[in-house]
Amino acid sequence: MKLAHGIPDAVLRSWEVVIIGAGVAGTLAALHLARAGVDVLLVDRARFPRYKVCGCCLSLRARRLLAEAGLGEAVARAGALPLRDFQIHSKTNRALIPLPGGWVLSRERLDSILAEAACDAGATFINGVRAECDQIGPEGVRIRLINPLGSETVEAQSVICADGLQGSFLRSPQVAPARVSRRARVGAGCLVDDAPKTYQPGTIYMACGAAGYAGAVLLEDQRLNIAAALDVDAVRAHGPARAVGQLLASARLPVPGDIEQAAWKGTPALTRRRLPGPRRMFFVGDAAGYVEPITGEGIAWAIEGGKVVAEHVKRLLRGASGQEAQWNAAWRQIVGRHQWPCRVMSQILRHPRLVQGALGLVAVRPGLLNPLLRHINAEPRELHT
Numbered sequence: 001m002k003l004a005h006g007i008p009d010a011v012l013r014s015w016e017v018v019i020i021g022a023g024v025a026g027t028l029a030a031l032h033l034a035r036a037g038v039d040v041l042l043v044d045r046a047r048f049p050r051y052k053v054c055g056c057c058l059s060l061r062a063r064r065l066l067a068e069a070g071l072g073e074a075v076a077r078a079g080a081l082p083l084r085d086f087q088i089h090s091k092t093n094r095a096l097i098p099l100p101g102g103w104v105l106s107r108e109r110l111d112s113i114l115a116e117a118a119c120d121a122g123a124t125f126i127n128g129v130r131a132e133c134d135q136i137g138p139e140g141v142r143i144r145l146i147n148p149l150g151s152e153t154v155e156a157q158s159v160i161c162a163d164g165l166q167g168s169f170l171r172s173p174q175v176a177p178a179r180v181s182r183r184a185r186v187g188a189g190c191l192v193d194d195a196p197k198t199y200q201p202g203t204i205y206m207a208c209g210a211a212g213y214a215g216a217v218l219l220e221d222q223r224l225n226i227a228a229a230l231d232v233d234a235v236r237a238h239g240p241a242r243a244v245g246q247l248l249a250s251a252r253l254p255v256p257g258d259i260e261q262a263a264w265k266g267t268p269a270l271t272r273r274r275l276p277g278p279r280r281m282f283f284v285g286d287a288a289g290y291v292e293p294i295t296g297e298g299i300a301w302a303i304e305g306g307k308v309v310a311e312h313v314k315r316l317l318r319g320a321s322g323q324e325a326q327w328n329a330a331w332r333q334i335v336g337r338h339q340w341p342c343r344v345m346s347q348i349l350r351h352p353r354l355v356q357g358a359l360g361l362v363a364v365r366p367g368l369l370n371p372l373l374r375h376i377n378a379e380p381r382e383l384h385t
């Protein structure tokens with residue numbers, strides 16, 4: 001195999017579709033397009049398998065969507081652990097919510113399996129290569145592929161931008177940046193090797209406090225995954241490890257001994273909205289907008305988004321016009337009807353007294369949360385196209 005700057009020569013050509021980002025949204029879009037016989041290149045700047053800040057919990061709805069895409073067995077075989085319940089802890093109260101039907105799987109494994117499935121379907125995947133938008137023209141997009149050895153360019157008739165919250169693909173003055181909410185929290189996460197015994201498999205432990213909230217869950221390899229949404233001021237004042245340690249301690253959950261030595265990763269502001277992109281450009285997943293992780297739905301939105309965006313891109317390739325606008329409307333349907341409970345909950349979580357009152361209520365009447373759980377786990381709808 002010939003390589004130009006470490007990038008296979010065979011990649012350096014014109015593609016029907018280039019997808020930036022091999023997270024859940026990008027890999028699902030690649031899978032559906034490749035299955036339809038579309039010539040697709042999937043690019044990720046990280047070397048796979050890669051860690052990503054995430055609670056690693058797949059809702060029942062995400063599971064159903066994976067099964068619908070023919071991926072349920074592969075994810076189960078990778079060691080996904082069944083979820084049983086969700087414990088929410090605050091300074092004074094604690095509520096236990098049964099949460100059967102979901103799964104826990106590290107993002108290293110989940111995203112690698114999805115990328116593998118896309119390749120099996122015929123997509124080409126390169127990782128450890130950053131993509132930058134070079135030029136957007138009437139006939140297509142020119143993309144620069146960059147790695148430590150140098151850079152090369154490829155062309156695409158259409159681009160799916162699935163580069164997440166921290167995406168660096170579009171720094172073009174032709175495209176408006178995402179609008180970030182003024183009071184947005186930031187994400188932080190790490191993996192801990194020695195989990196205190198309190199943390200049992202199948203349970204999500206969530207600590208809520210004034211600085212935000214942190215979830216801890218045991219993964220398939222017994223590491224403890226910690227993921228948090230934190231106020232910017234708390235991170236500035238204490239750093240993520242201490243801010244999360246204080247949250248866990250104030251909610252009377254054990255603080256892992258090696259929490260300060262763990263390799264913490266952060267995210268930029270979580271709550272954001274993206275305006276529709278230019279022609280031939282489709283934003284999906286977190287790159288298209290995000291709220292906060294409190295209801296654990298981001299993965300389901302990304303799976304569904306990957307499937308639906310592929311439909312619009314196929315139509316564009318067949319010559320249909322207006323697909324970018326139609327896709328934006330479809331994305332609003334996918335996330336819009338789900339994001340409001342998430343917005344409401346993230347507002348409640350900003351008021352510790354309200355949280356304590358709500359937890360006290362839920363502790364005696366757990367059924368109060370049934371409508372919310374039904375909403376989160378609603379059956380996938382017909383294609384929004």
Ligand SMILES: Cc1cc2nc3c(=O)[nH]c(=O)nc-3n(C[C@H](O)[C@H](O)[C@H](O)COP(=O)(O)OP(=O)(O)OC[C@H]3O[C@@H](n4cnc5c(N)ncnc54)[C@H](O)[C@@H]3O)c2cc1C
Pocket residue numbers: 020021022023024025026043044045046052053054055056057058059062129130131132162163164165166167168169187188189227228229267270284285286287293296297298299300302
């Ligand atoms: C603290 C926290 C906890 C969460 N917990 C949960 C949970 O338990 N359950 C749940 O369903 N959701 C959860 N989420 C949300 C979930 O993680 C995201 O919604 C989901 O990962 C979105 O997937 P994505 O494919 O859009 O983006 P990502 O998974 O972020 O993938 C984007 C990819 O793009 C790549 N990339 C970026 N820029 C470039 C570039 N220029 N060139 C090439 N590649 C690039 C990155 O390397 C990355 O691999 C959580 C989020 C946070 C912050």
